[in-house]
Each structure stands twice: as C-alpha cells, then as structure tokens.
Amino acid sequence: MFPKPIKTRSRAAQLTYKIALPVALLLWLLPLLAIFMTSIRPASDIAVGNVFGIPSSFQMLQNYGEVFAKTDALRYLLNTLLIAVPTMLLSVALACLTGYALAIYKFRWALPLFFLFVAGNFVPFQILMLPVVDISVRMEIINTVPGLVMFHAAFQTGFCTLFMRNFMKGLPFELIESARLEGVGELQIFWHLVLPLVKPAIAALCVLIFTFIWNDFFWATVLIQEDSNLPITVGVRTLNGEFVQQWHLVSAASLLAAVPPVFMFFIMQKHFIAGLTLGATKG
Amino acid sequence: MTSHVTRPDARFATSVSQVTIAALVMAIALYFLSSVISTSMIQEMLGLRRQIDARVPTFLIRICCLLVAIAAAFYAVTGLSMYKRNKLAWAPWLFLAVGLGFFIVYVIAPIFQSISYSFTRWNGLYDINGDWTGEWVGLQNYRVLFDDPNFYTSLKNNVLWLVLFMLAVPIGLFLALFLNQVVTGIRIYKSLFFFPFVISQVVVGLIFAWAYNPEFGLLSEIWSWFFCETKENIMGNLTRVCSVEPPSILGDEDSATYGIIAAGLWPQIAYCMILYLTGLNNVSSDQIEAGQLDGAKGWKMLWHVVLPQLKPATFIAIVVTVIGALRSFDMIATMTQGGPYGSSNVLAYYMYDQAVGEGVGRYGYGSAIATVLFLIMLVYISYFLLRMYQDEKEGS
Numbered sequence: 001m002f003p004k005p006i007k008t009r010s011r012a013a014q015l016t017y018k019i020a021l022p023v024a025l026l027l028w029l030l031p032l033l034a035i036f037m038t039s040i041r042p043a044s045d046i047a048v049g050n051v052f053g054i055p056s057s058f059q060m061l062q063n064y065g066e067v068f069a070k071t072d073a074l075r076y077l078l079n080t081l082l083i084a085v086p087t088m089l090l091s092v093a094l095a096c097l098t099g100y101a102l103a104i105y106k107f108r109w110a111l112p113l114f115f116l117f118v119a120g121n122f123v124p125f126q127i128l129m130l131p132v133v134d135i136s137v138r139m140e141i142i143n144t145v146p147g148l149v150m151f152h153a154a155f156q157t158g159f160c161t162l163f164m165r166n167f168m169k170g171l172p173f174e175l176i177e178s179a180r181l182e183g184v185g186e187l188q189i190f191w192h193l194v195l196p197l198v199k200p201a202i203a204a205l206c207v208l209i210f211t212f213i214w215n216d217f218f219w220a221t222v223l224i225q226e227d228s229n230l231p232i233t234v235g236v237r238t239l240n241g242e243f244v245q246q247w248h249l250v251s252a253a254s255l256l257a258a259v260p261p262v263f264m265f266f267i268m269q270k271h272f273i274a275g276l277t278l279g280a281t282k283g
Numbered sequence: 284m285t286s287h288v289t290r291p292d293a294r295f296a297t298s299v300s301q302v303t304i305a306a307l308v309m310a311i312a313l314y315f316l317s318s319v320i321s322t323s324m325i326q327e328m329l330g331l332r333r334q335i336d337a338r339v340p341t342f343l344i345r346i347c348c349l350l351v352a353i354a355a356a357f358y359a360v361t362g363l364s365m366y367k368r369n370k371l372a373w374a375p376w377l378f379l380a381v382g383l384g385f386f387i388v389y390v391i392a393p394i395f396q397s398i399s400y401s402f403t404r405w406n407g408l409y410d411i412n413g414d415w416t417g418e419w420v421g422l423q424n425y426r427v428l429f430d431d432p433n434f435y436t437s438l439k440n441n442v443l444w445l446v447l448f449m450l451a452v453p454i455g456l457f458l459a460l461f462l463n464q465v466v467t468g469i470r471i472y473k474s475l476f477f478f479p480f481v482i483s484q485v486v487v488g489l490i491f492a493w494a495y496n497p498e499f500g501l502l503s504e505i506w507s508w509f510f511c512e513t514k515e516n517i518m519g520n521l522t523r524v525c526s527v528e529p530p531s532i533l534g535d536e537d538s539a540t541y542g543i544i545a546a547g548l549w550p551q552i553a554y555c556m557i558l559y560l561t562g563l564n565n566v567s568s569d570q571i572e573a574g575q576l577d578g579a580k581g582w583k584m585l586w587h588v589v590l591p592q593l594k595p596a597t598f599i600a601i602v603v604t605v606i607g608a609l610r611s612f613d614m615i616a617t618m619t620q621g622g623p624y625g626s627s628n629v630l631a632y633y634m635y636d637q638a639v640g641e642g643v644g645r646y647g648y649g650s651a652i653a654t655v656l657f658l659i660m661l662v663y664i665s666y667f668l669l670r671m672y673q674d675e676k677e678g679s
Contacts, residue, residue: 002566002589006464018466025475031490031549032478034501038493046499094382101378105371111675113383115668120390122606122664126634126653130400130407130646131393133639140322141342154389157382186374215483217613222639233485237617240489247493254489258482265481269474276554277561277599 039063039252046247063252071242073253075228076235077260079145083220083231084213086149091156092205096198098157099164100190104176114165121158125218128155136223143226151223152213160205163275167201168194204275207268211261232257294367301362305355312352320344353381394657400650401425407638407646417647424651434652437628440540441609441659444629447544448551448608452600455555456593460585462556463563473560480553488617491546495532503529533619539627543614551607555600562596563589598670605663609656630656 006017026033038046040063041055067073102114132151133142141147171194179189217233224230230238236250236257243249265272325344326337357377360366366373401424405417428434462473479487494501511525532542566589574588590597612631615621621628621636628636630652638649 001463001568002563002571002584003460003463006466017464021466021472024461025472028476029478031494031501032482035490035493094385097378098382101375105375107372107375110375111672113379115671116391117386118671119664119668120386120394122660122667123390123394124609124631124653124656124660125612126631126649127397127657128390128393129397129635129653130638130650131396132389133407134396135389135393139342140338144336144339144342146339146342146346151389154385157386158390161382161386186370190378211481215485217483217485217616218635221616222635233483233613236489237485240617247499250489251493254486258486261481261483262478265477266474273477273557273561277558277596 035251036255038247039255041248043246043248059248063248064256067239067249067253067256070249071235071239071253072227073232073235073239073256076230076232077256079229080214080231080233080260082145083148083152084210086146087152087156087213088206088209090149090153091160091209092202094153094157095160095164095205096195096202097190098161099168100194102161102165103168103171104173104194114161117158117161117165121155121162129222133222143224143229145224145229148219148223148231151219152216156209156212160209163205164198164201167198171197200271200274203268204271207264207272208275211264211272214261214264295364296367297364298362302359305359305362309352309355309359312348312355316345316348316352320348397650397657398654400646401654403647405646406644420647424648427648428651428655433625433628433633434630436625437630437633437652438655440627440629441656443540444544444547444608444611445605447541448548448604449601451548451551451555451604452597454548454552455600456559458552458556459559459563463560473557477553477557479550480557482550484547484550484613485617487546487550488543488614491542491549491614492533492618495542497529497531497534502532506530533627534623536623536626539619539623543611543618543627546618547607547611547614551604554603554607558596558600558603559593562593566592602663602667606660609660609663630659 006014037055040058040060042057042059042062045056098117102110102117136142136147136151139147139150141150175193176189179193184193215233216231217237220231220234224234227238236253239253240250243253320341322337322341325341329337329340357380360373360377400417402419402421403417404420404423405415408416410416458476462469462476497503506529507525510527510529530538532538570588570592571584574584579588610631611629612635615627615629615632616635619627621632625633634649634652634656637645637652
C-alpha cells in the first residue's frame with residue numbers, strides 16, 4: 001500500500017491526519033456548504049451582508065416551497081426524469097446487443113466498428129449540433145422530450161458499447177463455444193448465458209447514463225426551446241434570470257437539481273465508480 | 284468422374300412461409316411509416332385540435348411501426364437458407380444493426396454533414412417546398428474565420444483551458460494519495476470528496492458565479508476579513524468599507540476565463556482523484572516492499588515504483604481531462620456567456636453563439652468553427668485509438 005499506512009507512524013502523525021481530514025473536506029466542499037447555507041436563509045440576511053454567518057432564521061421549507069410554488073421546478077424535474085430514464089434503458093439495451101456482436105464474434109469488421117463507436121463518443125458536440133437539429137426538425141420531434149431522448153440514446157450507445165464490449169471480452173469464451181457445439185442458437189446464448197453474466201456492467205452503465213443525462217445542459221438548450229418541455233438544468237438557468245438578486249431562491253433551485261444524481265451516486269456508489277474507472281486499472 | 288448431386292440439407296432450407304409472412308409484415312409497416320401516418324392525421328384522430336402536442340404521439344406510433352418493420356426483417360433473414368448455412372457470419376450484423384444504424388444516423392453522418400455545411404451560407408431554414416435555401420460559398424467561411432479576432436480569442440482560451448485543466452491530474456493524484464489510508468470513516472470521506480463530479484456543471488457554474496460575486500459572494504466575504512471593516516454610517520446602518528475593493532473575477536476581461544477554469548477544475552479534480560484511488564488499490568505490494576528493500580522512500584518511491592504502475596490511470600485521467608477541457612460549454616454558458624466582450628469565449632461556445640445564439644443563425648460559419656474544433660479533437664482521438672489498437676494487438 002502506498003503511501004505508508006498511517007497506523008505505522010507516530011501518534012502525533014496519526015492525530016494530525018485525523019484532524020487534517022475533516023478540515024480538508026470542509027475546505028473542499030466550502031462552495032457547496034455556502035450555497036446550502038444561502039438556500040436556507042431569508043432574503044433579508046443577504047441584503048445586510050450576513051452571507052456566511054448563522055442565518056437569522058431557518059427558512060429551509062419556505063425557500064424550497066417558494067421555488068416549487070413560484071416556478072415550474074416540478075415540471076422541469078419531471079421532464080428530466082422523462083428524458084433520463086428512457087435514454088438509459090434504450091442505450092444500455094442497444095449496447096448489450098452491439099457489445100455482444102463486437103466482443104464475441106470474430107469478424108473482420110469487429111475492431112474497425114468498435115473504434116467507430118469509440119471515436120464517435122469523443123467528438124465535440126458542436127460538430128453534431130446543426131445536423132441533429134436538422135434531423136429533429138424533419139422528423140417533427142424538435143422541441144419535444146422524445147426528440148431529445150432519441151439523440152441522447154444514440155450518442156450514449158457509443159459509450160455504452162465501449163464499456164460493454166470490453167466487459168464481455170473478459171467473459172470465458174469457452175463457455176460460449178461449448179454452448180454452440182451443443183447447438184444452442186445465437187440469440188439463446190445471448191439471452192440465457194451472456195446477459196446474466198453482464199448484470200454488473202448493466203447496473204454500472206444505468207447509473208452512469210442516468211447521471212450523465214440528468215446533468216446534460218447543452219443538448220437540452222439546443223433541441224428544446226419550449227418552456228414546458230425543458231429539463232431541470234436549463235430550468236435552473238432560466239430561474240437564475242428570473243430571480244435576479246434573489247440568491248436564496250437560486251441556490252435552493254440549484255441544489256434541488258443536484259439532489260437526484262447525488263442520491264443515485266450514494267446508493268449505487270460501487271457501480272458508479274466501477275463504471276467510471278473501467279480501463280483505469282488494466283493494461 | 285465425381286459429379287455428385289448435393290442434396291439440399293433440410294436444416295439449411297429456406298422456410299418460404301416464414302420469409303413471405305415476415306416480408307409482408309415489413310412492407311405493411313414501412314408503408315404506414317412512409318405515407319399513412321402524419322402529425323395532422325394523429326391530431327384529428329385524437330380530436331384535440333391544437334390543444335395538445337400531437338407530435339409526441341405521432342412520433343411514438345412511427346417508432347412502433349419502425350420497430351415492427353425491423354423485427355419482421357430480422358425474422359425474415361433468419362428464415363433464409365443463407366443465414367442458416369453461415370450463422371456465425373450473419374449473426375453479428377443482426378446484433379449490430381439497430382445500434383449501429385442509430386449511431387451512424389445521429390453521430391457519424393452529422394460529422395460529415397457539418398463539414399459540408401461549413402462550405403455554405405445557410406440560416407437553417409427551408410423554403411415552402413421543403414427545398415434547401417442555402418448557397419455554396421467554398422472556403423469563404425474559413426477566410427472570414429481566419430480574420431475574425433473573436434476566433435483567435437476563443438482559440439487562445441481553448442489552449443488556456445487545455446493547459447490549466449491538466450492541473451487536475453497532479454492535484455487529483457495528490458488528493459488520492461492523501462485519502463489512500465485506512466482509518467474509520469474513510470469511505471465516506473472518499474465519496475464526499477468525489478461529490479463535485481456528480482453535480483451538474485450548470486449547478487457548479489451557478490455556485491461559483493455566486494462565490495465570485497464581489498458584493499455578497501463567498502470570495503468577497505473572505506476578502507473582507509483581510510481588507511475591509513464594517514462601519515456604522517450616519518443613518519445607523521452597517522456598511523462595509525474596504526481598503527482594496529474585492530475583485531470582480533467574472534466581470535473582468537483578464538480574469539474571467541481563469542475564474543471559469545478554476546470552477547471547472549473542481550469536479551475534474553474529483554474525477555482524477557477517483558481514477559487514481561482505484562489505481563492505487565491495485566498497486567502491487569510486492570513491488571513496494573522490493574522498493575523499500577532498495578531504500579526507496581517518499582518521492583523516490585512514488586516516482587520510480589508507484590507512478591509506473593499507475594500508468595493506465597494516468598492515461599485515462601489525461602484523456603478525460605483533455606475531452607473535458609475541449610467540451611467546456613455549460614460553465615461558460617452559465618457563468619459569463621462568453622463575456623465580458625467575448626473575452627471568455629471558447630470555440631464550443633462561440634460556435635453555439637454564432638449558429639443559434641441571439642438569433643444570429645449563421646449555420647455555415649458556425650459549422651466552420653465546429654470543424655476547426657473537431658480537427659483539434661481529432662488529434663487526441665487518433666492518439667487514443669492508436670493506443671487502444673496497440674493494447675488490442677498485445678492482448679490477442
């Protein structure tokens with residue numbers, strides 16, 4: 001283990017480490033903490049310059065309630081959910097199929113096609129923007145939730161394929177060979193043999209894609225202009241314009257947008273990190 | 284004289300009924316898709332006349348038709364003798380078809396479309412007959428681009444982003460080393476340190492925009508501990524008097540970009556940290572012990588023994604940081620919108636601004652900017668693919 005375990009060091013060093021840990025964390029999360037404090041204080045505090053001290057009164061419920069009452073925050077949150085969940089299901093399902101094709105079959109196009117998915121995944125969004133708008137206009141789904149889902153699902157299929165293919169490469173290939181010799185059909189092998197084995201990868205991808213899509217801002221601004229279909233990230237930005245100088249409400253709305261991915265991260269932490277760090281350990 | 288007649292093996296014969304029925308279903312589905320279903324028809328069927336958005340139901344019905352057609356096509360193919368004879372050659376294409384087709388339509392083809400737009404002048408509209416209204420202008424957009432001072436500002440800022448964003452890698456490593464210990468509650472500490480990455484960049488942007496606010500932000504608060512004192516004015520109100528006024532980071536042309544990059548580093552450091560923490564988990568203890576026997580300690584141990592083993596983590600960290608730097612858009616859009624006077628623009632935001640921002644509608648010009656950005660990214664993509672290719676060669 002590196003660095004040297006703290007237990008093998010002097011008591012003083014251990015004590016210093018145990019104090020340094022919370023201090024460092026406090027400094028690291030200071031911006032977040034500050035915005036949380038702002039979101040629970042009354043507007044009058046900010047006006048008199050009490051920004052970082054103890055709030056004169058705790059108004060958590062009032063402030064967050066006001067965000068819901070005064071704005072379409074609830075609608076925005078629902079829209080985000082309607083965008084993130086179908087995207088997640090669609091791209092992960094498609095990637096199971098493409099990943100299987102690229103990992104299990106030995107054909108000449110396997111590697112070039114895999115690289116096509118990988119390369120597409122790293123492309124800057126701006127080079128896709130105008131043609132995607134054009135496609136959406138022609139399919140009459142611009143400004144709608146399904147229009148955004150279509151693009152996201154297609155784009156995320158690239159990342160999911162990269163992930164799935166690498167995961168499936170690690171499966172014992174003899175297992176599939178022997179099933180083929182027994183005369184099991186290709187679809188049956190996929191469904192009954194391979195899918196149960198890649199469940200952890202599916203879980204990791206679901207968490208990741210959900211978070212990515214929840215936090216998407218660019219595609220939502222490009223593909224959706226109608227206020228009633230906006231997701232929360234764009235909604236929060238709009239609120240920022242509406243609540244000029246009402247920082248307690250802006251911060252409450254911002255934190256609201258951050259809660260679901262944070263919650264998702266905490267309950268699915270293992271899968272989330274496994275997904276993000278894929279490839280960081282092998283090679 | 285061996286003129287044997289190969290009798291068709293029953294297992295490999297085409298099942299005519301299966302193929303015919305499937306082809307028929309496919310044809311009907313495609314016919315519906317192409318000409319029967321329209322937004323106005325669905326609207327009439329729903330009887331809602333403009334009150335509800337008919338586009339979504341129409342689209343869903345279309346997708347269902349398409350799915351039926353695809354399923355029927357697959358069913359037809361699996362009935363063919365060709366398929367049955369050589370399953371292993373056909374099967375991967377069936378598995379790939381939908382995902383690959385989808386990806387090509389939405390990601391691969393648009394790249395080439397954008398590049399072709401960049402040689403035209405177009406505002407994104409079609410005339411009443413559905414014909415394209417743009418015109419071909421050759422290299423005109425690029426000529427204008429290379430004389431555009433805003434383009435050079437954006438390019439310079441992109442380079443700044445790329446260089447300064449790289450700080451996330453060593454800082455992430457340092458944090459990971461700091462947290463790679465076994466004490467009570469360390470797991471919670473690790474996940475709390477990772478927190479900023481999970482939050483949307485828009486929210487991070489808003490948090491920092493507020494923190495930088497010179498009147499009541501976090502930074503001005505800290506500033507006032509050193510340079511300001513609170514005085515009671517004649518009216519009896521408390522006012523703040525500063526010997527040096529707190530800086531307006533985002534309002535200043537010289538510092539706006541640095542302010543945004545600092546905000547962007549926050550989640551990026553967290554990402555690099557988690558990559559290194561996983562990497563450190565897998566560092567072999569044998570090699571560390573061997574290093575200890577050789578008298579390696581501290582920095583020497585880190586540089587000669589640990590870092591070489593963290594190479595894969597470093598590689599991924601650099602790749603995601605480069606991509607993150609070139610994709611920076613959300614934060615600029617929330618914090619400064621490229622301002623003041625375009626000083627914090629990057630290519631990604633400038634392209635958006637030219638193409639759809641503020642009703643400019645310069646699709647051709649925007650596409651030229653996007654193409655330049657794409658070419659820059661292509662350098663990194665090629666390098667990454669090359670590395671992957673070498674790994675694949677070694678692996679097999």
